[in-house]
Amino acid sequence: MRIVVTGAAGFIATNLLERLLAEGHEVHGIDNFFLGKREYVARSLEKPGFTFHEFDLLDRDRLVALFQRLRPELVWHLAANSDISYGTSYTDFDLKGGTLVTYNLLEAMRVSSTKKLIFSSSGAIYGEPTILPTPENYGPLFPISFYAASKIACETLITAFAASYQMKCWIFRFGNIVGGYPTHGVIHDFVLKLQRDPTRLEILGDGTQSKPYVHVEDCLDGMMFGHATAADLVNCYNLAVSDWTSVNQIAEWTIEAMGLDPAKVAVSRTGGSRGWPGDVPKVRLDTSRMTALGWTPKMGSNEAVRRAIQETVAQFV
Amino acid sequence: MRIVVTGAAGFIATNLLERLLAEGHEVHGIDNFFLGKREYVARSLEKPGFTFHEFDLLDRDRLVALFQRLRPELVWHLAANSDISYGTSYTDFDLKGGTLVTYNLLEAMRVSSTKKLIFSSSGAIYGEPTILPTPENYGPLFPISFYAASKIACETLITAFAASYQMKCWIFRFGNIVGGYPTHGVIHDFVLKLQRDPTRLEILGDGTQSKPYVHVEDCLDGMMFGHATAADLVNCYNLAVSDWTSVNQIAEWTIEAMGLDPAKVAVSRTGGSRGWPGDVPKVRLDTSRMTALGWTPKMGSNEAVRRAIQETVAQFV
Numbered sequence: 001m002r003i004v005v006t007g008a009a010g011f012i013a014t015n016l017l018e019r020l021l022a023e024g025h026e027v028h029g030i031d032n033f034f035l036g037k038r039e040y041v042a043r044s045l046e047k048p049g050f051t052f053h054e055f056d057l058l059d060r061d062r063l064v065a066l067f068q069r070l071r072p073e074l075v076w077h078l079a080a081n082s083d084i085s086y087g088t089s090y091t092d093f094d095l096k097g098g099t100l101v102t103y104n105l106l107e108a109m110r111v112s113s114t115k116k117l118i119f120s121s122s123g124a125i126y127g128e129p130t131i132l133p134t135p136e137n138y139g140p141l142f143p144i145s146f147y148a149a150s151k152i153a154c155e156t157l158i159t160a161f162a163a164s165y166q167m168k169c170w171i172f173r174f175g176n177i178v179g180g181y182p183t184h185g186v187i188h189d190f191v192l193k194l195q196r197d198p199t200r201l202e203i204l205g206d207g208t209q210s211k212p213y214v215h216v217e218d219c220l221d222g223m224m225f226g227h228a229t230a231a232d233l234v235n236c237y238n239l240a241v242s243d244w245t246s247v248n249q250i251a252e253w254t255i256e257a258m259g260l261d262p263a264k265v266a267v268s269r270t271g272g273s274r275g276w277p278g279d280v281p282k283v284r285l286d287t288s289r290m291t292a293l294g295w296t297p298k299m300g301s302n303e304a305v306r307r308a309i310q311e312t313v314a315q316f317v
Numbered sequence: 318m319r320i321v322v323t324g325a326a327g328f329i330a331t332n333l334l335e336r337l338l339a340e341g342h343e344v345h346g347i348d349n350f351f352l353g354k355r356e357y358v359a360r361s362l363e364k365p366g367f368t369f370h371e372f373d374l375l376d377r378d379r380l381v382a383l384f385q386r387l388r389p390e391l392v393w394h395l396a397a398n399s400d401i402s403y404g405t406s407y408t409d410f411d412l413k414g415g416t417l418v419t420y421n422l423l424e425a426m427r428v429s430s431t432k433k434l435i436f437s438s439s440g441a442i443y444g445e446p447t448i449l450p451t452p453e454n455y456g457p458l459f460p461i462s463f464y465a466a467s468k469i470a471c472e473t474l475i476t477a478f479a480a481s482y483q484m485k486c487w488i489f490r491f492g493n494i495v496g497g498y499p500t501h502g503v504i505h506d507f508v509l510k511l512q513r514d515p516t517r518l519e520i521l522g523d524g525t526q527s528k529p530y531v532h533v534e535d536c537l538d539g540m541m542f543g544h545a546t547a548a549d550l551v552n553c554y555n556l557a558v559s560d561w562t563s564v565n566q567i568a569e570w571t572i573e574a575m576g577l578d579p580a581k582v583a584v585s586r587t588g589g590s591r592g593w594p595g596d597v598p599k600v601r602l603d604t605s606r607m608t609a610l611g612w613t614p615k616m617g618s619n620e621a622v623r624r625a626i627q628e629t630v631a632q633f634v
Contacts, residue, residue: 138454156465
């Protein structure tokens, strides 16, 4: 199958490409290396079937021209500002890198008659919900971050295009995804901080934030299962685990995995319940729809975190 | 109070300005005359306290400069592509005229420390809901039009700005608003068609579409009451009536109000359940939250429609 993957130099795509290329697909990746890494693309380019296109998805003309030439069957739209804290410095960061980019992609799909889209949304769209664990039909959606606002805007653009042009879409609202080839996130952050200075570790917030961590291998399993199984025009699922891990716990395990003596690492906390403005301190996602569809993750939150720490340490240290 | 009104030459603003100026406020109106009418602005300019600024809200620099100079206390954000069918010709019409414009406005509010916003959202955001009448906490939001997708994107930008910069917002999800000084809509459409050719009337769709029609006087009463009474950071209410009127009924009453013999008007229908792609044929909005807040509309749907037909005929014929 001819497939386009956006955000192809990023964390999830690097793991995805390994699978798609092993399955023998013709895969075209797009990235602008804002968050993605050149060494991850180099890895993917070692395998046959992969073509890389370096440009910014805000360049609609180039995107449309590529889609008209390729006429792909399926798009994995993984490009995003996945580092939520960026969006707190520039209020239009997620509007451009999320909403406008997604519009451009949908428009390129429309003019090239591309009819299938898999999209990585986020549990952050629920804001600070009054119902935990939060189901997919939770409302009203009053997000507290520009990142989440943009993810909702993307979802609604997707459903409007789906209804208008009979495009089929699979929207997955992620918990926190962790694993090999990271570009950002709490584990990546802790490992790099401790590598730079093994005597101290600063935790953003008070460390009691707790979220469902999903290993990227489970995440890909779930998306592929959902894509193969759910057949509505709009298919939308929380993709998470039913348990969770605290940031303080992640810090402890990372210090241990780095081979450091916990007594000799001065842990400090910036304080407050949030890691950054718009951070949702307590996330619980209702996963019963994915379960009813026939899929459950192999790893719980703690196991996903411990394995991701090992993978990150092995890669960076 | 110093107030900014966007979409100041439009239908709802023209009715609003009469009230705000009668109350003695200093009001600054902005419009680009895309849908708004110069003669409506001329009406507003007859009263003291009104200043008009003609420019496109996509011009962020000009908008920010104006807000920095004025530092208003309150914004009524009524600018939008209120003619939903436009959005079916250009897929980025509502993205620009809704989402990007609203981002620009919120950014202008942020840099000028403007802290209060009243926003006209729409019941169209619920898409084709499985729950009728539809409550504010309905989910998931899978809109079928670009107009509705943009209204949701605006709402989420507003709540993200509200949470990030402590702006207070009042979001009203409208039924179909009708009344004097229209610029678009089914009544305006029928009156102008019959004026052009009193022997025929084309109805978009099969005419059985039925929606709750709210008179603009009730709509303004409701928004003003909500603004004065609801005091959360994010205040969101359906603003509608509990009954509804069909498009066929509106056609019949318009023919009658034009003084035409129904037997001599050839009524045709374009067919299908929708008036245009993305039209939601059956809308029912749950108004119990507004009722609980202490407000109910004075006119039911049929009365609102009949009065709006009279007002439109008196104005245009």
